[in-house]
Amino acid sequence: MRFDRVSPVRAYERVVEQIEEAVLCGRLRPGEHLPSERDLMVQFGVGRSTVREALRVLQSNGLVRSRAGDPRGAQVQAVSPGALQKSMTMLARADTLGLAELVQFRMLLEGSANQLAARLRTPEQLAEMDTAMDVMRTAVDEGYAEFSRADVAFHEAVARATGNTLIQICGTVVRDVVLGLIEDKIVNAPDSRALMLTSLEHHSRVLEAVRDGDGELAARLARRSLYDYYAEYVPEDERAMLLPLLD
Amino acid sequence: MRFDRVSPVRAYERVVEQIEEAVLCGRLRPGEHLPSERDLMVQFGVGRSTVREALRVLQSNGLVRSRAGDPRGAQVQAVSPGALQKSMTMLARADTLGLAELVQFRMLLEGSANQLAARLRTPEQLAEMDTAMDVMRTAVDEGYAEFSRADVAFHEAVARATGNTLIQICGTVVRDVVLGLIEDKIVNAPDSRALMLTSLEHHSRVLEAVRDGDGELAARLARRSLYDYYAEYVPEDERAMLLPLLD
DNA sequence: TTGTATTTGTTCGTATGTATC
């Protein structure tokens, strides 16, 4: 007979578990307030610091928010994807990930996002994309910073049009991480204006495919566009892993 | 002139930020140990409780682990998808993430994963998939639990063949969350054997496409297979968002 | 193997600034 190693369960963890369970089960609804720390330490039968450590953890996970001096105690927050975005960002920032993997993932995501958007978009969402395109056009003459902001707005509009929170979050995270890795190289590019004009042309063709409801074409164009934009920054020996997404 | 509302930054948050940054930048590598709590309270110029609250938050995010009595202090952990899985599970339980979104994301991921695997797989990786398929075949008569394990092994093999860590991690997390939501319904299905046989047939056709190097076909079959398997558990009014991925 | 020193886990008391009534 072999026994498993036991890990001691801290007092604060059991406090976290109980409150977390209450929030997730809906016994504590967003907007409601927890009892005060002193009440909680009586209810849970633990010391003050233990209660506070538990509340800190819950707060960092976005489940509650406490303000100094509030006599009503910590407030239960609406469950938001903030924690998901944070943990995803940590994974993507881990240095074990290469630029090729990140770009490949982004090609995969944005390709499918455009495919979905081509079919599921509402007229309002299409208008948002048109607006973002207009801003991009005027931003060509205002420098890379402006252009990049409009570019981001376009991709966000496409992601929103999918109606899928996971696609939006992963898209945002991967885009931010990729940009963080190579932004300096783009800023210092000798022909940044040419880059912007090419990018504009690519985005325009993707948008037309989305407008026509041609998901397959939108996906292909989006992936190709990302490849053309980022491939030169990907080490040559890793570039091969991007090609299968271009068929 | 209008001013923005300021939110007070707690002492423990600044401690968290500094340690988090050090870990994510690689200045603190996994396996290394932080200074003791008493050292940290001197270095940061805060009280011990504040240090402890910061460590608890870092621990709940999976960045460090501290053991009672360890004179070496808290140990920096390797970046793991645990936090990602936890936050995604929480969102799913709180109904912020619907099953339709999760399945859609999985169709998107696995479709592209198979497309990549069809082109990038090594013969060894193909052999792994064949092995997983063999186990699935024999597991049909051994019950759903065995079958599900082999099924997971197959999808993991495909994800590994892409060579992309993000695809593997996101695939694993989303799959586990989806299975957690509907596993009980599958177990209690009246014709679970028929389900397994159908799934087996689908997997077999996907694998043949991967073997032939036909990425487009592999992607289409994989998405279709997921749809057929999970669509009945997706609320009818949300099922439409899965269809654009089936073209 | 058995201490011994050090650390973490936890509690408690106190001081201070803050939000609500």
Next chain:
DNA sequence: GGATACATACGAACAAATACA
């Protein structure tokens, strides 16, 4: 503005756990 109750933060104290001689 004042009273009250609260969260924030500090630090001392003790128990339990760990590493190391």
